[in-house]
Amino acid sequence: MERPEGIRVVLSRLKNEPVIANLGLATFDLFALGDRRSNLYTWGGMGMVSSIGLGVALAAPERKVIVMDGDGSLLMNLGSLATIARQQPPNLVHIVWDNQQWGETGGQPTHTSTGTDLAAVAKGAGIARVASVSSLKALEEAVDQAMAEDGPWFIVAKVEEKRRVPCPEVMIEENLVRFRNAFD
């Protein structure tokens, strides 16, 4: 599976739920596949997306909050998994598009390419509802279950990196205000 196909699956199951995308490729793909009011694109703060998503999930417990992380970013903030486990937000759906590389900096292999198993790390951190998928069909099933049942959910989706879309022009301020207003 490629990340855009996976993102399309997730988006097809959403109404107005907030989606917070990791900097770089997840943000580029999410924007290209369908900009929406409830999308937050993150820039510059590598590793922050899992923590930002937890903050949104705790502040808005009445709706599902979807985080689209990357393996490189999550490896930088593994402690966030333990913090998520300690808080147990039932509404958080944390998806990692694991391409096993630092995609935006030239495709250097990350530690998931040499055996680090992020699903096992999440389980060990104390997150019970964990799925690891590598086909679109398995992703569909995992996302359907995550949207229907309480979490926190952690889904690792193994993706192949084949094509890139260009970096979109997004005004950070405008995106932030729009995202924030989507909660009203």
Next chain:
Amino acid sequence: MAPEDGPKIILESMKEAGINFVTSLPDFNLAKLIELVDGDPEIKHVALCREEEGIGLCTGAYMGGKTTAIIMQNGGFLNSCNGLTTTALNFNIPMLLMIYYAGDIGDEGFSTLGSVTEPVLSGLGIRYYVLRKMDEIKNTIKGATLLATDSRRPVAVLLTKNVLGTRR
């Protein structure tokens, strides 16, 4: 006002300032304050593994409508510099940074940390206020929170042992 009442007055001031979401990592000198925050039903408290997480958490919670603070030691503030720069400052996120000032005058063992704290805050363009007097707690915390909200930036309050009740 006795110094041992400091943590209670600090918490009251934070609540009067509207803060309802707090992230923290302990320091010995912050123990009482964090214990009070954790026990307060009006505040959502999140314990961190590393301080930079707290910058992300406060950012996300702000998106969901919360007024936020992070309680940490100045070593933890140094741990959060990238998140503060590329997320909080870059996205214009207000948050109150409640930083215990290790290595302050009269402290032992943290002089290097103490010596870089104010220059790094200045370098990041983060306005900061050092709290040394009990009778300045309320105005400083309420004023700093208002300034953070108004400027849509992090604002720091440096907490000394004088106001935390831990001066020997």
